[in-house]
Structures are given as C-alpha cells and as structure tokens.
Amino acid sequence: MFYVGIDFGSTYTTVSVYRPETESLVAKALSEGGTPFIPSVLAISKNQISIGKEAKTMTTTAGRKSSVKSFRAFKMMLAEDDEESIRARGFDATYTPERVTQEFLEKVLRRILERENETMIDYLVVGVPEIWNNEITTVDGRTRLRDICRRFPFIRKDADGCACVQIVSEPAAASAYFSYNFKQETGRNFDGRLLLIDYGGGTLDLTLTDVETRPDKEGREGMEIRVLKRTGAGENEEGRIGQAGIAYMETLMENAIHEVFPDMTVEYDADFYQAVDMLEGQLQECTSMIKGVFDEYGTGIGNLSEDAMDEEDYFFSGVFYQGSRIDITYQMLVQTYQDVIRGVFEEKLDEVIRFMKEQNIDYMDRSNDRFKIVLVGGFGNYYLVQEQVSKKFIFNSMDNRQKHVIRSQEDCEKSISFGSALLASGMIRIRNTAPYSIGVCADAGNGISLTYGLYLNQDIEFNKVYFQRDVHGDYVVLLSLSGGIRRFIINTHDDKRSALIVYPKPEFQNKLKKVITNQDCTAVVGFSLDSSGVLSLHIHDYDLISCQISDRGEKIELTNFKELFDIHVLERAYKDD
Numbered sequence: 301m302f303y304v305g306i307d308f309g310s311t312y313t314t315v316s317v318y319r320p321e322t323e324s325l326v327a328k329a330l331s332e333g334g335t336p337f338i339p340s341v342l343a344i345s346k347n348q349i350s351i352g353k354e355a356k357t358m359t360t361t362a363g364r365k366s367s368v369k370s371f372r373a374f375k376m377m378l379a380e381d382d383e384e385s386i387r388a389r390g391f392d393a394t395y396t397p398e399r400v401t402q403e404f405l406e407k408v409l410r411r412i413l414e415r416e417n418e419t420m421i422d423y424l425v426v427g428v429p430e431i432w433n434n435e436i437t438t439v440d441g442r443t444r445l446r447d448i449c450r451r452f453p454f455i456r457k458d459a460d461g462c463a464c465v466q467i468v469s470e471p472a473a474a475s476a477y478f479s480y481n482f483k484q485e486t487g488r489n490f491d492g493r494l495l496l497i498d499y500g501g502g503t504l505d506l507t508l509t510d511v512e513t514r515p516d517k518e519g520r521e522g523m524e525i526r527v528l529k530r531t532g533a534g535e536n537e538e539g540r541i542g543q544a545g546i547a548y549m550e551t552l553m554e555n556a557i558h559e560v561f562p563d564m565t566v567e568y569d570a571d572f573y574q575a576v577d578m579l580e581g582q583l584q585e586c587t588s589m590i591k592g593v594f595d596e597y598g599t600g601i602g603n604l605s606e607d608a609m610d611e612e613d614y615f616f617s618g619v620f621y622q623g624s625r626i627d628i629t630y631q632m633l634v635q636t637y638q639d640v641i642r643g644v645f646e647e648k649l650d651e652v653i654r655f656m657k658e659q660n661i662d663y664m665d666r667s668n669d670r671f672k673i674v675l676v677g678g679f680g681n682y683y684l685v686q687e688q689v690s691k692k693f694i695f696n697s698m699d700n701r702q703k704h705v706i707r708s709q710e711d712c713e714k715s716i717s718f719g720s721a722l723l724a725s726g727m728i729r730i731r732n733t734a735p736y737s738i739g740v741c742a743d744a745g746n747g748i749s750l751t752y753g754l755y756l757n758q759d760i761e762f763n764k765v766y767f768q769r770d771v772h773g774d775y776v777v778l779l780s781l782s783g784g785i786r787r788f789i790i791n792t793h794d795d796k797r798s799a800l801i802v803y804p805k806p807e808f809q810n811k812l813k814k815v816i817t818n819q820d821c822t823a824v825v826g827f828s829l830d831s832s833g834v835l836s837l838h839i840h841d842y843d844l845i846s847c848q849i850s851d852r853g854e855k856i857e858l859t860n861f862k863e864l865f866d867i868h869v870l871e872r873a874y875k876d877d
Contacts (some may be wrong), residue, residue: 302418303718304428305473307407308445310373310546312337312504312676315412316717319723325480325721327714328412336714342404343370344395351407356577373546374400376502379432379441379775382860388568402448413454414513415625420705422456424449424463425720427470430498430505431532439835442467443859446832449540467832468723468730469508471496472525476677476728477719478705479511479523482672485704489513489523493661494668495652498716499685500677501545502719505532506652508661516729524729527757529655533644544641545679549576549583550637553619556626575621579628583616583682590616592684593630599687601638605632645685649692655794666699673701676712734758739768739799740778740825741787750789750799750873751776753827761830765838766850767826768823775849777842778816785812785825785839788865789873801875808864814840815854824849834859 301321307314314336316327327336330352343355346366350358358368371390377397380386391397413419426449432442446467449455455463475494478713482490491512498505508529515521533544553576554566566572593613597603606614609630616628647759656663663671675689693701706712722728739752753768760766768776786809797832804812816823818841824839840853858864 305726307716318721379438429503473719765826
C-alpha cells in the first residue's frame with residue numbers, strides 16, 4: 301500500500317510516504333539535492349512550467365522585463381476572494397490560485413510516483429491551516445484544495461467512485477506524528493494533552509488536542525486525536541500574506557529599503573523577491589549566530605542600539621536591491637518582529653492559556669508526562685519566536701513537557717507531512733468533531749429560534765446528517781410561506797455571544813425557496829461534514845400530521861461559502877447579552 305501525506309506550506313512543501321508492509325515512514329526527496337523541502341514556487345517561461353528551486357532561481361535571476369511569470373504563497377490565496385488582492389500577487393484569469401496550485405501539486409506528486417516506481421496513491425492526506433476550519437473568511441480554502449486533489453487521475457477511488465483524499469488541519473497532523481514518536485520512544489501509546497504551536501510562512505495555528513487510546517469501528521485499539529481548542533491567525537490583510545513568516549520577511553525587507561530610499565514605493569517584483577530570498581537564506585544559515593547575539597544583548601530595542609553594540613555586532617547582514625546594498629541590523633530584526641508578530645502571537649497564546657486554565661489543565665508542570673508542548677513550522681525555527689514561547693511557558697533544560705515527542709529539530713520541520721502519511725494509513729486517527737456551530741434561524745412566536753444542527757466540538761460521523769433540534773430534542777420545523785430559508789446562524793467560538801447571523805445571497809436564497817415542495821410548505825434542515833471538513837446542507841420535507849421526515853431530500857454542498865453568503869453583512873445573534 302502507498303500512503304502519502306503532504307505538508308503543502310506557503311513557503312516550502314514536504315511529501316512523506318508510509319508503507320505498512322515495512323513500517324517505513326520517510327520524507328521523500330523532491331529535488332536533485334536530496335532535500336525533502338521544495339520551495340512552494342511555480343514559474344512559467346515560454347509555456348514551460350517549473351516548480352521548486354528551479355522556479356525560485358528563475359524568479360530571482362530574471363530581469364525586470366523578463367517573460368518569466370512566477371507565483372508564490374498560492375496556498376494562502378486559495379482562501380482569498382478579493383480580486384484586487386489576487387491580482388496584486390500576480391494572478392490573472394488564466395493562472396488563478398486554483399490552477400497554479402493544481403499544476404504545482406500534480407508535478408510534485410507525479411515526481412514522487414516516478415521516484416517510488418508507483419502508479420497510484422492509495423490514500424492522500426493534505427494538511428491545511430487550522431484557521432481554514434473555523435474562520436468564515438477562509439473556510440472555502442479547504443474545499444478548493446479538496447476538489448483540486450480529487451481531480452488527479454492517480455488517486456485511487458473508493459467504493460463510491462470518489463478519490464481517496466482527505467484534507468486535515470496541520471496541527472492535528474503534527475499531533476499524530478508526535479504521538480507516534482512517543483510510542484516509538486517509550487513503547488506505549490501517548491494518553492494526554494498536546495499543545496501544538498505551528499508557525500509557518502503564512503499562518504499561525506495553535507491547537508490543543510487530547511490523545512487517547514480508543515478502539516476503532518472494527519474494535520482495533522489505536523491512538524485517536526480529538527481537538528479541544530483551536531485558534532490562530534493568517535487571514536490576508538492589507539496586501540500581506542497572513543500574519544506569519546512571509547509577512548515578517550516582506551515587511552523587514554521593505555523597512556530596510558526605506559532606510560536607504562525613504563521616498564521609494566517598493567514593488568513586490570523580481571528585484572524585491574531576489575532581496576527577500578537572500579535575506580531568508582541568511583536568516584536560515586545564521587541561526588546560531590543570531591542566537592548568540594540575542595543571548596548576549598537581549599531582545600530589547602534599547603539593548604540593540606548602535607551605541608550599545610559593537611559595529612560588527614550591530615549589523616546583521618547586507619543584501620542587494622536594484623544594485624544598492626541594503627543593511628539589515630539586529631535592531632531591525634527585533635523592531636519588525638515587535639510590529640508584525642509579537643502582539644498577535646501573544647494574544648493567541650493567551651487565548652489558549654485561558655482555555656487551559658478554565659479546563660484545569662496544568663500546563664506549567666514541568667514533570668507532567670501527560671502534557672506536551674511542541675513548536676513547529678518554518679517560522680517556528682526563528683529565535684524570536686522560540687524566545688517568546690520559552691518565556692511564556694518558562695522552559696528549562698529538564699523540562700518533561702517536550703520529552704519523548706521531539707527527536708530532532710528536523711523532525712519538527714517534517715512533522716506535518718509525517719503525520720499526514722500516518723493519518724492516511726489509518727495507524728492514528730482523528731476523532732471527528734464539528735469545527736463550528738451552524739443552523740438555520742427558524743421563525744418562532746417570540747422571534748427566531750437560535751438553535752444549531754451541528755455544535756462546535758460535537759463528536760460526529762462523516763457524511764451523517766445532523767438535523768436541527770430545539771432544547772427539548774424536537775425537530776425545528778421551518779415554515780417556508782414567507783420565502784424559504786432567509787437566515788443562518790454560525791458560531792466559530794465557545795462563547796454564544798460570538799454567534800453571527802449570516803444572510804444567503806439573492807441567487808442562493810432563490811434556490812432555497814424552491815426546495816420545499818410539500819403542500820404545507822414545511823421542512824426540517826440538517827448538516828453534514830465529509831472527511832475533508834466540507835459542509836453540506838440537507839433539506840427534507842416534514843409532515844406536520846405524522847411528524848415524519850421524508851426520506852427524500854435536497855443536499856446542497858456549501859463549497860463556495862463566500863459566493864453563497866453575504867459575509868460582509870453580519871449581524872450579532874445575541875445583541876443584548
């Protein structure tokens with residue numbers, strides 16, 4: 301059997317393979333240099349498509365008037381619907397984020413198949429940011445990625461003729477791998493809580509999971525992961541890609557250029573990315589040097605002033621932009637981190653900590669073998685990120701909270717692809733829970749009924765319909781005389797006051813008017829989720845006399861959330877609480 305897991309990152313992509321017959325779990329080399337990390341870059345020149353390092357080299361060495369067309373961070377653009385933002389990143393009607401993603405992933409997977417002498421992938425699992433689960437503005441990203449992967453002809457089909465593809469959250473995938481590591485190291489299953497902090501190029505994901513030994517449907521015991529709390533950041537804002545590594549690098553480079561050319565309008569073109577790539581390479585190569593300087597001088601702006609440091613120490617490096625040397629100082633590294641990263645990171649760490657306190661989880665006990673903290677992602681290797689986490693949780697050299705789950709830093713970098721391959725094999729499972737609460741606002745005598753079909757963190761079965769019921773367990777009956785379904789209620793948080801009323805766009809609302817066909821114009825609604833977290837709405841006629849639900853119903857896959865709902869017109873459900 302050939303099980304494949306992909307860490308499709310905003311900056312780098314990694315592919316791992318698990319073969320149960322030999323129990324081998326390997327991150328496969330995707331380039332001639334033998335590294336499993338391939339830059340998530342695609343370039344087009346004279347109708348020839350290149351990916352990875354070759355594409356990155358073409359991009360950075362091309363002249364300003366070159367015919368080379370290149371794309372970066374296209375994963376994050378899958379969840380973007382603002383046409384201006386999409387065009388600003390170089391996409392057009394021909395090369396959309398969806399097409400670029402499909403071209404890139406197909407080339408990556410075909411390369412793996414060729415090198416492994418395989419023709420079919422038995423099961424494919426792809427990791428996506430956790431915020432694609434639970435943020436209205438980004439939920440369409442996972443649907444688009446699922447549909448892209450389903451179109452690949454080399455993915456095996458299941459009994460229903462559907463490609464064996466699953467989209468999972470990146471932190472859940474990484475949790476699977478670290479749980480696997482624990483078993484490999486100790487000889488026993490991990491039973492406990494794991495806080496996964498995934499800081500990548502485009503997103504920050506913080507996920508608290510519960511891992512326990514449970515039997516599957518066939519009675520076989522194995523480790524099962526249940527998400528307890530999820531939060532993060534990464535929406536594209538003000539032309540920036542996310543709130544993570546890419547945003548930091550681009551802002552740092554732009555700030556440094558403005559130190560030399562204060563009045564220049566910086567364009568994100570080949571010259572700019574050549575400088576960014578040079579800076580990125582230096583940050584990766586100089587990890588120990590950066591650590592040494594910050595350990596000696598600290599990370600306060602005042603500590604890193606030119607007066608406080610030797611000139612040799614003050615300047616980190618120089619990169620070239622349009623023929624001019626641009627100096628990068630340690631003070632710039634810290635200042636940009638303070639401006640772009642520290643605040644949002646601290647906010648999200650505090651959010652998870654508040655939840656753990658509410659749940660009486662002793663996250664500060666260094667001797668606790670049933671609570672682990674792991675920092676992963678390319679940006680998670682950066683000293684300032686690690687320092688912020690270390691200070692927050694007061695790590696020391698004897699800390700048990702990282703023991704047995706982390707073998708090496710390289711393992712952390714491969715954890716999402718490793719975990720995805722393990723999930724593809726079924727060796728470790730994700731316990732299925734609803735990523736948000738959702739229902740239809742039904743008219744009631746005193747206003748509207750604010751109940752749900754699916755509830756946040758509710759245990760669910762994939763593709764099972766969960767009908768909307770009231771507090772007494774009775775079906776919530778819709779009366780469509782007034783025009784079908786006019787309002788939905790959705791909540792991505794634990795607090796009921798966060799619930800929002802969402803309005804279908806006119807075209808979708810007209811479609812909803814036509815699906816209730818019985819003479820009483822009454823129906824019940826339900827919701828289901830598939831294995832990739834894609835939501836479907838189910839509408840069934842309801843007989844008021846017999847109190848029976850019709851076997852026949854309408855299923856509407858809500859695959860383009862932002863096309864179906866007016867997410868710019870949101871209304872708080874609980875205005876006075």
